Amino acid sequence: MGTKPVGGHLDYVTGGIPPVPPGFPSLKFVGVLADDATDGIPPVPPGFSPLESVETHVDGAVDGIPSNPPSFSSLTSFTLKRAQDDRVVTPDTSYKGRCSILDEKHRSLFHHRPWLNYNEFNNRSDQELGHKLFEQDLLSTTCLPKGVIRGCSICKTCQEVTARWRPKEACELVLDEAPVYYPSEEEFKDSLDYIAKIRPIAEKYGICRIVPPSSWRRPCLLKRKNLWLNSKFSPCIQHVDKLQNHHSSKIKGNHGIMSTKRQKFQKITDSISEIMLENNQLRDGNNCNKFGFEPGPDFTLESFQKYADDFKEQYFQKVIELDLTSDKPGPLVQDIEGEYWRIVERPTEGIEVLYGADLDTSVFGSGFPEASTSSQYVKVQDQYVNSGWNLNNLARLPGSVLSLESKNVPGIIVPLIDVGMCFSSFCWHVEGHHLYSLKYLHLGAPKIWYGVPAKDASKLEDAMKKHLPYPLDEKLDLLHSRVTNLSPSLLRLEGVPIYRCVQNPGEFVLTFPRAYHSGFSCGFNCAEAVNVAPLDWLPYGQNAVELYRDQRQRLSISHDKLLLAAAREAVRAQWNVLFLGETNSENTGWKNFSAFDGVLTKSLEARIEMERRRREYLCSSRSQKMDTNFNAEGTRECFMCHYDLHLSAAFCLCSPDRFACLFHAKNLCSCSWSMKRFLFLYEISELNVLLDALRGKSSAIHRWGVFDMKLSVSSLVSEMKKQKLIIMTDEEGRGKDHEEAHSTLQPSSTRSI
Known part of the structure; x- marks a missing residue:
């Protein structure tokens, strides 16, 4: 053919x-x-x-x-x-840099390209198509060459550092220094008193540095042979070059613009992943995913120090070779700082470092001595075991609201260990529940800190939202996941005041409520941190839980539970002073905080008013007393926003095991409003009695003591009579002994007369 x-x-x-x-x-x-x-x-x-x-x-x-x-x-x-x-x-066409999307409007219109005919694709949403092209644009951005190659076929913990320090391209910062405090031995005896003393000035900076007296030489138990050689941890892998110019995992995934079926499937997948992640963290103690980083290989403290020292030596090799005649052991702190921000702002290679973040001391071990371990490993003086500056004791000191927390919450009650290397970063964040935090550097290279005071926190958040090219919900995620480190230079251009301090081994750094802070390590080091909550923290804590409700964040502690527990302790102190006459320092301290204008009284008054407004439009006939065991197995939370349900809760008769806050009672289900029921721990009138008791009203103190704390005046009178009888008996006994002794000393002739 x-x-x-x-x-x-x-x-x-x-x-x-x-x-x-x-x-x-x-x-x-x-x-x-x-x-x-x-x-x-x-x-x-x-x-x-x-x-x-x-x-x-x-x-x-x-x-x-x-x-x-x-x-x-x-x-x-x-x-x-x-x-x-x-x-x-x-x-x-000559420009080959990274693509930059300036705003949401232009990004969403990227699919309107004049050389394409989209008339036949109207069944696809503009948002879906636009974000699809935006995702392709992100994937097509140029990749930096690797400056650190970690691991080989034989060893996962070896590395080759091809990147080198570029001193001529350093990003030098000009920042004001945070205050530094040098307490005397007498001032250093009481940690909470000293924090209260420096707070009025130091709080204006967000952070401060505290240098202990020279006589305070506590032993570092991290150097114990068993812990140093055998305790293993999995550090997070951090890409320093992406801390300011990174793409979130959500953007790499679905962009939040999937079809309805895919969104439902993704929610199920996310829930399963979250459960698996929590289980893995409980099993392995790994917190990397919590911060948006992937976990690295296992290390001991000894092997991690070798890895960290090797990285620093290779990276700054040029300096060491050119400066062999100098007495300097390596680059100065300011040299490392300038190079760090060069990598963050203008990276030329991909720089990968490791960071052992948030290691639970109850599992890993603490650098401070504890009563249960001090005699076992090393002989230490009681002053360090019982010291208020020992981070194992700080959260539960008298005067700290956290002393009333029943659970040992890691990081809040139980200290956490951080193990860093050169360029290991802790990115911009505030402490959970806007608590105070105290950080101690046990050993190693210095840490550089940056702080923003609480009054300027919203400025930093606005700057972050402005410069992060992501949808709003992902910007909020990034603000709370500690993965973004916008440079101080950029933030200062947005009007954000930033203060700097350099923490050396043996020193504390104190961060104040709602103060954003960040920083990085200058080499291998080990630090320990914990939270603390003096009573002046209460207003910040209330603002935090309201903010968390709006952002639908989970809580670590129940603020309402702590507030009511503090109020009860204050009433007990008032009872002891009023009826027992016990005017010791503890009772007097609680009484001062619960005065008419005291911070505890004001905090409770504001919370009662907030609760009253929320209950105002509810049907009181469908309310009932909350069972005392309602929160017995843990803090109940709203199914929708995770708000704390310690004071009040709502449920529907169709699903009695599902609870909501008063804000989201209407979102429980589609049933009629008459099916909804409300649980109240106290009526508003009862809470007002507690408020009057805090203000010192004796009848309210008696009423609350009898009603809530089960104190009894009759038992009190009996106890007072009993104590008085014992005292009288002792005095009579001493009188008889005195007479017998006196008669014994007289001559026999006199005694006979």
Whole structure:
């Protein structure tokens, strides 16, 4: 059988098989598209314009193949013209840097490209299509060469550092220093008193440094042989070059614009992943995923120090080689700081470091001595075991609201250990529940800290939202996940005041409530941190839980439970002073905080008013007393916003095991409002009695003591009579002994007379 030359007509049939499949046009000759229909099927798919000939639109056809697909117009001139005005934009093809999306509006309109015909794709949402193209743009950004190659076929903990320090390109910062305090031995005896003393000034900076007296030389138990050589941990992998210019995991995933079915499936997947993550963290003690970082290989403290020292030596090798005659052991702190911010702001290589963050001391071990371990490992003086500056004791000291917390919450009650290396970063964040925090550097290289006071926290948040090219919900996630480290230079341009301090081994850094802070290590080091909550923290804590409700964040502690527990302790102190006359320092301290204008009284008054407004429009006939065991197994939370349900809760009769806060009672289900029921721990009138008791009203103190704390005046009188009887008996006994002794000393003749 014969075939006609290429370019000839192919309209004959061979073996009963048509040369052109049904629905496809026959080609008259290569390069010219047939314009007739076959079997009533148009030769051009819907939404695509026909090509008259290759030469009509394309000048650069090669071998008869058009350079543009059907429905694409020629980009020979490649000139874009805005529809809104007459400005013409000609792209600079020589630029090969990273793409930058400036705002949400332009990103969402990226799919409106003049050379594409989208008329046939109206069934896809603009947002879905726009974000799809935005995702492709992100994936097409240029990748930096690796500056650190970790692991090989034999060893996972070896590394080759090809990147080098670039001192001429350093990003030098000009920042004001945070205050430094040098307490005397007498001032250092009481940690909470000293914090209260420096707070009025230090709080204005967000952070401060505290240098203990020279006589305070507590032993570092991290150097214990068993812990140093055998305790293993999995550090997080941090990419320093991406701390300011990174893409969140959500953006790499679904962009939040999936179809409804995919969104539902993703929610189920996320829930399963969250459960698995929590189980893994409980099993392995790994917190990397909590911060958006992937976990690295296992290390001991000894092996991690070798890894960290090797990285620093290789990275700053040029300096060491050029400065062999100098007495300096390596680069100065300011040199490391300038290089760190160069990597963050203007990276030239991918720099990977490791950071052992938030290691639970109840599992890993503490650097401070404890009563249960001090005699076992090393002989230490009681002053360090019982010291208020021992972070194992700090959270539960008298005067700290956290002393009333029943659970040992890691990081809040139980200290956490951080193990860092050069460039290991703790990114911008505030402490959970806006608590105070105290950090102690046990050993190693210094840490550089940056702080923003609480009054300027919203400025930092606004700057972060402005400069992060993500949807709003993901910006909020990044603010709380500690993975973003915008440079102080950029933040200061946005009007954010930032203060700096350098923490050396043996020193404390104190951060205040709602104060953002960040920083990094200058080399291998080990630090320990814990939270504390003096009574002046209460207003900050209340603001935190309201903010968490709006952002639907989970709580670590029950603020209402702590507030009521503190109020009860204050009433007990008032009872002891009023009825027992016990005017010791503890009772006096509680009484001062619960005065008419005391911080505890004001905090409770504000919370009662908030609760009153929320209950105002509810039907009181459908309310009932909350069972005392309602929160016995842990803090109940709203199914929707995770708000604390210690004071009040709502549920529907259709699902009695599902609870909501008063804000989201209407979101429980689709049942009528008459099906909803409300649980109250106290009525508002009862809470007002507690408030009057705090203000010192004796009748309210008696009423609350009897009603809530089960104190009894009759038992009190009996106890007082009993104590008085014991005292009188002792005095009589001492009187008889005195008479007998006196008679014994007299001469026998006198005694007989």
